[in-house]
Amino acid sequence: MVNKEIMMMKKGGNIDYEYLSTVVRDKVNDIPPSGVRGQLTVVGAGPGDPDLITLKAIKAIKSANVILYDALINIDLLKYASSEAEIIFVGKRKGCYLYQQEQINELIVSRAKSNGHVVRLKGGDPFVFGCGSEEIDYVQQFGIKTQMVPGISSALAVPAYQGIPLTKRGVSESFWVITGTTKSHKLSQDVVLAAKSTATVVILMGMGKLDEIVNVFLRENKQDTPVAIIQSGTTENEKFGIGTIETISQMVAEKQLSSPAIIVIGEVVKERVRLDSVCEAIIHKTVSV
Numbered sequence: 001m002v003n004k005e006i007m008m009m010k011k012g013g014n015i016d017y018e019y020l021s022t023v024v025r026d027k028v029n030d031i032p033p034s035g036v037r038g039q040l041t042v043v044g045a046g047p048g049d050p051d052l053i054t055l056k057a058i059k060a061i062k063s064a065n066v067i068l069y070d071a072l073i074n075i076d077l078l079k080y081a082s083s084e085a086e087i088i089f090v091g092k093r094k095g096c097y098l099y100q101q102e103q104i105n106e107l108i109v110s111r112a113k114s115n116g117h118v119v120r121l122k123g124g125d126p127f128v129f130g131c132g133s134e135e136i137d138y139v140q141q142f143g144i145k146t147q148m149v150p151g152i153s154s155a156l157a158v159p160a161y162q163g164i165p166l167t168k169r170g171v172s173e174s175f176w177v178i179t180g181t182t183k184s185h186k187l188s189q190d191v192v193l194a195a196k197s198t199a200t201v202v203i204l205m206g207m208g209k210l211d212e213i214v215n216v217f218l219r220e221n222k223q224d225t226p227v228a229i230i231q232s233g234t235t236e237n238e239k240f241g242i243g244t245i246e247t248i249s250q251m252v253a254e255k256q257l258s259s260p261a262i263i264v265i266g267e268v269v270k271e272r273v274r275l276d277s278v279c280e281a282i283i284h285k286t287v288s289v
Helices: 004-011 017-028 055-063 075-080 101-115 132-140 154-161 190-195 207-219 248-255 267-283
Strands: 039-044 066-069 086-089 117-122 145-149 175-179 200-204 226-231 239-244 261-265
Touching (some): 039 132, 055 075, 055 117, 117 132, 154 200, 207 248, 207 261, 226 248
Parallel strands (some): 039 117
Antiparallel strands (some): 226 239, 226 261
């Protein structure tokens, strides 16, 4: 069954966080029956479009006794869950955590031992800045069987939906995928290294560090390098902005772009213009499809 916290979250109701902290503590401290062993399946939910999920992921969701899901998954995917499954939201909303990572780890172990099959449903691919491997490492200490179902990473799919190839012969020979914000809440130094290359640079979780990122590329005299920012990519709420290193901050302010968003830096961003012209032709029915 879907717990009351989820229903409140979906309906936009006011949440009593003091109450929820009590709920979290109670769930984490559940004592499972002795000798009962379960299973954890870490599942990639894809970048946002519910159609961009694998058949194996759907099978895992259907077989789950408990589903722990994050904020960036599409809620429509929960329709595949059994009516008997317990569904718990463990994500982050507007910087507020209902569960810390340590609590999620303990909750996985508790529910796996008491209920059986736990599906940890994560946005994108759980092994690309998704803490999927950390959760697997933790629960394996308790003799719990683990399985991983990869997902389509937003780092790849979101630019593709906007017609931006990450590589193209004669334009870009490689690409970097970098977290904009490290565990210590600082800008990754890999951005500095990437800015020195000719590769396409894809930055996740970087909107809060955008000014720092811009300054890194300006120091490399790359003020004219094209930049695309895609918010809520592959969803009906997708927003898009394009500019250069020199103009991107102004564009973000004008279009009011914010997290969750992906930053794409490199000459490949120019390739989107060609797709635009084709799309316009299709819309006006001047091209047969």
